[in-house]
Amino acid sequence: MGLPLGAALAACGTSGPAKPGGGASGGGAGASYWYLSVQPQEGVRTRAVERFNKANPGGQITGTPFQNDAYKTKIKTAIGAGQAPTIIWGWGGGTLRSYVQAGQVEDLTSFFDQNAAVKDRLFPSSFGAATIDGKIYAMPCETVQPIVMFYNKTAFEKIGAEPPQSWGDIMDLVPKFNKAGIAPFSLGGQSRWTNMMWLEFLLDRIGGTEVFQAVFDGEKNAWSNPAVLDMLTKVQELVKANGFIKGFSSITADSNADQALLYTGKAAMMLHGTWTYGGMSQDGGDFVPGGHLGYINFPPVDGGKGDPSNTVGNPGQYLSISSKATPEQKEIAKKFFAQGVLTDQEAKEWVDTGGVPILKGANSAWAGSKDAEFLDFVYGIASNAKVFAQSWDQALSPTAAEVLLDNISKLFQLSVSPQQWVDNMNAVIGQ
Amino acid sequence: MITQATSAQRRTPPAATGGARNGYLSWLAVPALLIFIGFGVIPLVGVLFLSFTSWDGLGEIHLSGLTSWQSVLSDPGLPHALWITFLVMAASWGFQTPLSILIGVFLAGQQRYRAVLAVVFFIPLLLSQAAIAIAYKALLDPNFGLGAGLHIDLLVQDWLGRPVLAFSVVIFVVSWQFIPFHSLIYQGGVRQIPRTMYEAAEMDGAGRVRKFFSITLPQLKYTIITSSTLMVVGSLTFFDLIFVLTAGGPGDATRVLALDMYKRGFQANLMGPASAIAVILVLVGLALALLLRRLGGRDPQASQMEGA
Numbered sequence: 001m002g003l004p005l006g007a008a009l010a011a012c013g014t015s016g017p018a019k020p021g022g023g024a025s026g027g028g029a030g031a032s033y034w035y036l037s038v039q040p041q042e043g044v045r046t047r048a049v050e051r052f053n054k055a056n057p058g059g060q061i062t063g064t065p066f067q068n069d070a071y072k073t074k075i076k077t078a079i080g081a082g083q084a085p086t087i088i089w090g091w092g093g094g095t096l097r098s099y100v101q102a103g104q105v106e107d108l109t110s111f112f113d114q115n116a117a118v119k120d121r122l123f124p125s126s127f128g129a130a131t132i133d134g135k136i137y138a139m140p141c142e143t144v145q146p147i148v149m150f151y152n153k154t155a156f157e158k159i160g161a162e163p164p165q166s167w168g169d170i171m172d173l174v175p176k177f178n179k180a181g182i183a184p185f186s187l188g189g190q191s192r193w194t195n196m197m198w199l200e201f202l203l204d205r206i207g208g209t210e211v212f213q214a215v216f217d218g219e220k221n222a223w224s225n226p227a228v229l230d231m232l233t234k235v236q237e238l239v240k241a242n243g244f245i246k247g248f249s250s251i252t253a254d255s256n257a258d259q260a261l262l263y264t265g266k267a268a269m270m271l272h273g274t275w276t277y278g279g280m281s282q283d284g285g286d287f288v289p290g291g292h293l294g295y296i297n298f299p300p301v302d303g304g305k306g307d308p309s310n311t312v313g314n315p316g317q318y319l320s321i322s323s324k325a326t327p328e329q330k331e332i333a334k335k336f337f338a339q340g341v342l343t344d345q346e347a348k349e350w351v352d353t354g355g356v357p358i359l360k361g362a363n364s365a366w367a368g369s370k371d372a373e374f375l376d377f378v379y380g381i382a383s384n385a386k387v388f389a390q391s392w393d394q395a396l397s398p399t400a401a402e403v404l405l406d407n408i409s410k411l412f413q414l415s416v417s418p419q420q421w422v423d424n425m426n427a428v429i430g431q
Numbered sequence: 432m433i434t435q436a437t438s439a440q441r442r443t444p445p446a447a448t449g450g451a452r453n454g455y456l457s458w459l460a461v462p463a464l465l466i467f468i469g470f471g472v473i474p475l476v477g478v479l480f481l482s483f484t485s486w487d488g489l490g491e492i493h494l495s496g497l498t499s500w501q502s503v504l505s506d507p508g509l510p511h512a513l514w515i516t517f518l519v520m521a522a523s524w525g526f527q528t529p530l531s532i533l534i535g536v537f538l539a540g541q542q543r544y545r546a547v548l549a550v551v552f553f554i555p556l557l558l559s560q561a562a563i564a565i566a567y568k569a570l571l572d573p574n575f576g577l578g579a580g581l582h583i584d585l586l587v588q589d590w591l592g593r594p595v596l597a598f599s600v601v602i603f604v605v606s607w608q609f610i611p612f613h614s615l616i617y618q619g620g621v622r623q624i625p626r627t628m629y630e631a632a633e634m635d636g637a638g639r640v641r642k643f644f645s646i647t648l649p650q651l652k653y654t655i656i657t658s659s660t661l662m663v664v665g666s667l668t669f670f671d672l673i674f675v676l677t678a679g680g681p682g683d684a685t686r687v688l689a690l691d692m693y694k695r696g697f698q699a700n701l702m703g704p705a706s707a708i709a710v711i712l713v714l715v716g717l718a719l720a721l722l723l724r725r726l727g728g729r730d731p732q733a734s735q736m737e738g739a
Contacts, residue, residue, distance in 0.1 A: 073697055080489045098700065102490030190591060190680060247573030249592025249681045261574055398487075402699035410682040413594075 030060045031086035031325065031332040034075060037065035040278070040353045041142075044346060052340035059332035061087070061340075069254075079104050084322040086329040087336070092129030092138055092318040093394040094401060099320065100132045106321040109135045111334055118338050123358045125388040126316035129395070138318035139337045143355035144382040145273050146313040147197050150280075151294045152287075155182050155268035163294060167205070167234070167301040174243045177268050183245035185238075186267035188253035192405040193393050195412050197271050197312065198238075200392055201298040202231040205306040209387045216395055218430035223422045227305075232411060232418035234301075239412055249413065256283065263287040271298070273313055274378050277371075278354040295374065297381055311385045314394075316358045351375065356382060403428045475713060481706035488702050499703030509708070511683060512691040513715075515598075519687055520666040522602045523609075527662060528655070531610050535617025536647060549618075556611045564675035567604050594684035597677050601685050604672060609665075613658045620654030621647060660723045667716050688712055 035045045042065050049063040064085070066074060071089075078084050079099060088105065090096060099105045112119045118139075119127075126140035151163055159180045164170045170184075177184040188194045203211055207227025214222035238244070245267050251257050259276050261267040263284035270276075281288035300308040319341065321333045344365075347357040351366045356378045366375045382388065393401040407424050410416040416424070485495040503509055538549050555563070570577045571590040578586025591597045628646050637645065670689040673679065679686035679694065686694075688708060696705030 076488055076697075076700070080487075098487060098489055102487070104489060190678065192680075245574065247587075247589035247592055250571065250573050250589050252568075255569070255572075257572060257575060266574060398698065398700040402694060406683065409680055413592075413682045415594075415682050 030062050031329040031336070033061050033063045033087040033089070033333075033336075034071070034078075034085045035063060035065055035089040036071055037067050041355075044349045044353065047349065048340060048343070048346045051343065051345065052336055055339070056332075056335065059328070059335060061332060061336060079322070082324055084324055086322055086325040087333050088320045088322055090138065090318045090320060091314065091394045092140075092316070093390045094397045095394065096130070096138055096318065096320065097132050098397060100137050104323055105137050106323050106330065107135050108137060108139065108321070108337075111337070112136055115338055121359055122342075123316070123360065123382065125382070125385065126358045128388070129315055129390045130318055138320040139341060140316035140358055141319050141341050142317040142357065143350050144314070144316055144358050144378065144388075145275050145355070146311040146378060146381045146385070146388070147201070147271060147273050147298075148295050148311075148378075148381065149269060149271050149298055150262060150276070151269040151296070152262055152265055152267070153292050153294045155265055156294075158182070163296050164299050166299050167202075167304075169299065170243075171238070171241065173268075174238070174241045178242055182265070183261070183267040184243050184269060185245065186258045186261035186270040187244040187248040188251045188255075188258035189244065189248035189409075189412055190251060191253040192409045193391065194253050194258065194272070195408050196392055196405065197273075198235055199231060199408060200312040200389065201271070202234055202301065203227060204310050204312065204387075204389065205298065205301040205308065206231050206234075206304040208305040208307070209310060209389060212389065212392065212395075215425075215429060220429065221426050222429055223425045228422055229418050232421055235411060236414060236418065239414060244412075249409075259283070263293075274374075275355070277374055281354065281371075289370070295377055307386045309381075309384050310387045310389065311381050312389045312391065315382075315388045315390060358382075397431060399431045400428045478706045478709045478713075481702055482704075482710050484703050484706075486702040487700040488697070489700070495703060499701075499707045503704045503707045503711075506704075508683070508686075508691060509711075512686055512688045512708075515683075515685065516667065516687045516689075516715075518598070519601065519605075519669060519685075520663055522598075523605050523666050524659060524662050526602055527606045527610050527613055528659065530606070531613035531658065532617050532648075532651065532655075534610065534614040536621050536643065538614060538618045539621035552611045552614060554611075555608045558608070560608065560672040561675050563604060563608055564672045567600070568676055571600065591677050592681050594681060597681055597685050601669075601673055601676060604676065605666070605669060608672075609662070613662065616658050616661075617651065617654055620651050624650045656723060656726065660720060663719050663723065664716050667712060667719070688715075 033049060036042065046063060046065070049061050053060050075084070075088060075090070076095075079088070079102075084104065088099070090099075096105070122140050123144060126144065127136065130136050130138035130140055149163075155177070156163065159176050159182070161173055161176060164173055174184045200212075207225060207230075211222070211225045211227050214225070245251070245261055251261075253272075256276075256279055258270060258272070259280050260283070262270045263280055277288070277293075280293060284293075287293055297308065297311065300306070319333075319337065321330055325333070342357055342359055347359055347362060347365055350357045351362075351369060351371075354371050354374065356362060356375055357365070363376065363379045366372050369375065389395075393405060396404060404425065407416060407421050411418075411421050481492070482499055483494060483496060484492050485499060486492040534552065538545055538552070568591070569575075573579065573587055573589055573592075576586075578584070578588070588596060590600050624647065628650070629642055632642050632646055668689055669687060670693065673685055673687060673690055674693070677685045679690045689712065692705050692708040692712065695701045695708065
């Protein structure tokens with residue numbers, strides 16, 4: 001059953017890039033590039049390719065957009081079948097590591113040594129997820145997306161409270177909001193990675209970045225750190241205190257229902273990626289333009305060791321070059337990295353979508369923009385963070401990530417105890 | 432895939448015996464046979480091979496002996512997934528069969544509005560499972576769904592967030608989709624029952640209920656077996672609906688074997704263990720199909736037709 005599905009997907013993989021002419025296996029002059037669809041981001045990516053093609057008639061890039069979840073499976077299958085596009089769009093981290101271990105992507109370390117200017121204009125923090133065992137395998141691109149705590153100002157006015165300054169404040173706010181008939185936190189719990197964001201921040205605030213780093217490095221029993229137990233206990237306390245909206249396990253993030261809960265005032269706060277800002281300004285009516293959306297970095301935990309400036313999320317998006325591409329295709333891709341990625345025009349277009357491009361000094365690009373306040377906030381978090389950690393499910397290998405998400409979902413269901421959770425996760429360390 | 436494979440196998444023997452009598456008829460089976468081999472047998476052999484390897488779907492395929500099987504068989508997730516699969520099978524059978532029989536018997540009657548109702552009943556079967564799952568997910572949303580929209584508190588539940596509720600929703604949606612199909616089978620079955628039997632019973636003074644239990648139900652024996660086989664074997668392969676509706680959650684409350692296989696193979700990149708589960712699925716499916724044939728009695732050719 002696994003095989004026919006894989007074969008079918010691989011078959012799609014060949015027809016995908018071949019149709020627009022000169023795909024991965026075409027061997028012609030053109031390079032191929034697969035990326036994510038969904039506007040407004042898709043348009044920015046498409047126009048960047050178009051501009052590059054206009055400026056370089058000799059070496060063309062053919063772009064093909066894919067929908068997010070479909071892309072994750074398809075790119076994996078296409079790479080496994082030797083049908084990868086020249087330029088592989090991705091999230092870096094554990095997935096990139098699996099490509100590297102299979103010898104499927106080019107080592108770009110020497111490219112960045114020779115083109116120091118390309119590297120120096122980007123946020124240094126964006127290179128962490130592109131670096132595997134000291135070598136750079138991907139070009140960071142697009143926008144920085146930290147996870148922040150959004151809140152509905154109207155809801156806070158209703159109960160006469162201030163946004164939380166610490167974990168203690170959060171636990172104090174929970175009964176107050178519940179009493180007023182407002183859910184304290186919105187959560188799309190069925191998506192699982194949404195729950196994971198809580199663990200990431202809490203663990204960082206309690207134990208500092210070293211705790212997860214040890215897991216990432218594959219140290220034996222790294223989850224047994226007391227900070228982990230403390231974090232898991234706190235999460236379950238929040239669940240038991242009805243901190244999350246009733247029925248959160250039935251809600252998915254894909255449908256944006258969690259954002260809707262915040263802007264309709266059914267929930268007071270939401271921990272989510274900054275990419276939701278665009279959706280909320282589009283669908284929330286007066287919510288964002290009227291100034292009802294507030295945002296803060298995740299507050300510190302009393303007595304915690306972590307630096308409260310640290311953040312978690314997507315430090316950037318990543319472009320790799322397939323090692324199966326022809327030398328000509330690789331040249332075109334490198335030229336695209338040097339001249340076509342995050343040009344001034346592209347950076348401006350990212351700002352228009354409410355995103356912060358990973359360029360040093362990007363804040364000059366949004367002077368006068370209607371979203372300037374939010375963009376300043378995101379830029380501040382990204383540039384001040386001592387550590388910009390990658391989302392756990394992206395940082396770990398796909399095998400370990402699946403077990404992690406599964407156990408996180410059970411943790412929020414209260415069907416595993418913190419100690420069982422630790423044991424289950426220790427069993428897959430280093431896999 | 433597996434349903435098709437097993438049902439194709441079940442269909443092959445009659446074609447073969449027919450071929451013995453009429454030589455050229457066996458050639459008619461060739462196209463079906465080729466498709467069956469190409470899309471059924473060859474992938475099966477491939478999966479069997481993969482189950483003895485370790486492969487992440489990206490790099491080289493390494494032979495690894497029995498390690499995939501060991502990791503699958505020693506994983507507590509496997510008995511759990513088997514148990515859930517069995518529960519889905521039993522519950523969907525237990526829920527669908529009585530309702531299908533009743534609706535089938537009703538539709539086989541002579542009422543005037545019967546044809547219209549038959550068309551209405553049939554509609555769910557025409558929809559794609561993924562579309563049904565998305566629609567139900569939206570309707571069941573605790574904050575923006577049907578219950579919240581109409582202010583019916585009873586319908587505002589954490590439908591997909593509590594293990595028992597989520598499981599019940601899966602059974603309900605599956606039944607909602609497939610009851611029309613099985614009703615159709617029963618409708619055909621009921622129509623084949625000779626009128627004379629009912630007339631004789633009426634002369635003996637049997638009422639509606641008595642006629643149903645003493646004539647309709649026993650006469651439907653083979654129809655019940657056919658429908659049950661389709662339900663039981665089909666329920667092994669429920670995937671898309673559960674994947675979209677609950678993604679196996681909450682936790683692993685609705686993680687059936689097919690879903691477990693997909694998650695291992697395509698999300699956790701463990702193609703070896705995923706293939707081992709696929710082999711287990713095929714074996715379970717075959718065993719169940721054989722068992723149900725046995726239950727049908729030693730002589731499945733025996734006809735209940737009038738005059739036979």
